[in-house]
Amino acid sequence: MKQILMVGAGSVGGFFGAHLAKANPNVSFLLRPKTLAAVKQNGLTIRSAQGSFTVHPPAASDPRDLVKPDLIILSVKAYDLDEVLTQIKPVLTDKTVILTLQNGVDTEDRILARVQRDCVVGGIAYIYTKIAAPGVIDHYKKGAVAIGELMGHQSSRLLAIADLFKQAGIPCQLTDDIRRSKWEKMCWNCVFNPLTVMIDDKVAKALDHPEMLGVIHQIVGEIVAVAASAKVPLAADMAEKVVRWTQEIRDIHTSMYDDWKAGRPTEIDFLNGYVSKLGRKFGIPTPLNDMLTAVIKTITERERTGPGLVRIDGAVVQPVSLDRAAIASLPADHQLDISTVMPGMQGKGIRVEGLLDIPALAIGADHVTFHALDGNYSACLTLQQAREYGVLVYELNEAPLPDAKGGPFRLVTPGLGDLCANVKGVARIEVTIGTGVDTRPTNC
Numbered sequence: 001m002k003q004i005l006m007v008g009a010g011s012v013g014g015f016f017g018a019h020l021a022k023a024n025p026n027v028s029f030l031l032r033p034k035t036l037a038a039v040k041q042n043g044l045t046i047r048s049a050q051g052s053f054t055v056h057p058p059a060a061s062d063p064r065d066l067v068k069p070d071l072i073i074l075s076v077k078a079y080d081l082d083e084v085l086t087q088i089k090p091v092l093t094d095k096t097v098i099l100t101l102q103n104g105v106d107t108e109d110r111i112l113a114r115v116q117r118d119c120v121v122g123g124i125a126y127i128y129t130k131i132a133a134p135g136v137i138d139h140y141k142k143g144a145v146a147i148g149e150l151m152g153h154q155s156s157r158l159l160a161i162a163d164l165f166k167q168a169g170i171p172c173q174l175t176d177d178i179r180r181s182k183w184e185k186m187c188w189n190c191v192f193n194p195l196t197v198m199i200d201d202k203v204a205k206a207l208d209h210p211e212m213l214g215v216i217h218q219i220v221g222e223i224v225a226v227a228a229s230a231k232v233p234l235a236a237d238m239a240e241k242v243v244r245w246t247q248e249i250r251d252i253h254t255s256m257y258d259d260w261k262a263g264r265p266t267e268i269d270f271l272n273g274y275v276s277k278l279g280r281k282f283g284i285p286t287p288l289n290d291m292l293t294a295v296i297k298t299i300t301e302r303e304r305t306g307p308g309l310v311r312i313d314g315a316v317v318q319p320v321s322l323d324r325a326a327i328a329s330l331p332a333d334h335q336l337d338i339s340t341v342m343p344g345m346q347g348k349g350i351r352v353e354g355l356l357d358i359p360a361l362a363i364g365a366d367h368v369t370f371h372a373l374d375g376n377y378s379a380c381l382t383l384q385q386a387r388e389y390g391v392l393v394y395e396l397n398e399a400p401l402p403d404a405k406g407g408p409f410r411l412v413t414p415g416l417g418d419l420c421a422n423v424k425g426v427a428r429i430e431v432t433i434g435t436g437v438d439t440r441p442t443n444c
């Protein structure tokens with residue numbers, strides 16, 4: 001096992017990869033272009049109270065530009081696994097071994113389903129690090145791995161991998177039940193990852209309130225039940241174990257917290273979301289994991305924008321976004337049958353008055369600008385004109401108003417006497433104090 005390819009140099013891969021590369025010239029990195037540029041220029045740096053160092057390993061964004069690996073170590077986010085497997089496919093031989101240090105208990109099976117060969121060694125990273133900048137990893141806690149064959153035996157490839165870590169000074173534990181070890185770490189992750197995001201604080205905060213203890217027990221209890229159905233028996237005192245492990249890392253956040261703060265997607269679908277999914281499959285109720293999944297998505301997923309949504313913002317206390325269903329459920333007295341203003345057409349509109357009732361308007365708001373999705377066309381009306389004449393057409397023949405007809409939301413202003421105010425593809429309704437941008441032609 002001579003040539004090693006590290007896939008990803010994030011908080012986990014960066015740390016372990018740099019340590020492996022320090023002692024071994026045959027360690028190269030497959031990186032995204034942004035990280036690649038940084039590593040090519042400045043190397044890969046680990047900053048740690050235990051000693052900082054920089055390595056300059058071979059790196060590329062295409063694995064074909066590197067020496068063919070005997071061992072590939074995956075440390076990318078669980079949601080990037082499929083993309084990465086496609087990327088490394090050209091360099092896989094029938095001997096390549098893949099070690100995964102990724103979160104989630106189904107990673108090994110996902111790899112096997114794609115590669116269809118006994119190529120996987122399971123792994124777990126025990127580490128707390130953060131990406132400070134591309135190619136710069138700050139190390140805070142731990143830094144060990146546990147690895148194991150899925151069948152539990154001590155294969156020569158397993159021992160060879162353990163040697164690589166040991167030569168690099170990384171504690172490497174061999175486990176004869178890697179699936180169980182992964183579920184145990186899953187229990188910890190499923191408790192503290194979402195809770196640190198919800199409370200916007202470190203793990204100790206979630207741990208210390210006496211009423212949290214019962215909640216932690218319930219979260220873990222659901223996971224233990226699901227794991228048992230997946231034929232992975234966990235200890236009866238699993239929740240106590242999770243609490244005990246946390247005492248020595250009280251001051252940390254979690255990777256989900258860091259992903260959230262850095263604006264990255266979280267791994268929630270592979271943690272609590274996966275527990276919920278398996279629970280549904282086995283008929284095991286997982287109400288707390290369902291709730292944690294939904295709340296984390298609500299907190300961390302960016303507000304939807306783009307076609308299908310209209311946003312009211314500007315001089316309002318809080319911006320709001322509405323889709324067709326939300327508009328259709330606004331009070332009936334603001335709804336309009338568009339055949340009354342567009343003879344022969346069957347459809348629905350909402351009076352702008354009804355839309356402007358939703359957000360609290362800022363004091364002094366007196367104009368409203370209707371912006372098209374392309375950002376190029378807009379019409380600014382006085383607040384009074386908008387309330388009096390404005391109708392947003394949102395449905396034609398019981399379907400969304402088609403793009404060809406100026407959908408999904410089109411402003412019409414029957415009675416205003418200005419066809420140019422028929423803004424097609426309205427994406428944003430901006431309330432302003434004073435006039436807003438108006439691109440209506442003057443000569444129409």
Ligand SMILES: Nc1nc2c(c(=O)[nH]1)N[C@H]1C(S)=C(S)[C@@H](COP(=O)(O)O)O[C@H]1N2
Nearest residue numbers: 372377419420421422423424425440441444
């Ligand atoms: N998004 C967008 N909406 C728009 C325009 C435009 O260029 N972009 N032109 C306006 C003008 S000047 C007129 S007269 C009407 C024309 O609408 P029609 O193409 O349905 O006849 O749309 C108005 N709405």
Ligand SMILES: [Mo]
Nearest residue numbers: 419420441444
């Ligand atoms: Mo126009």
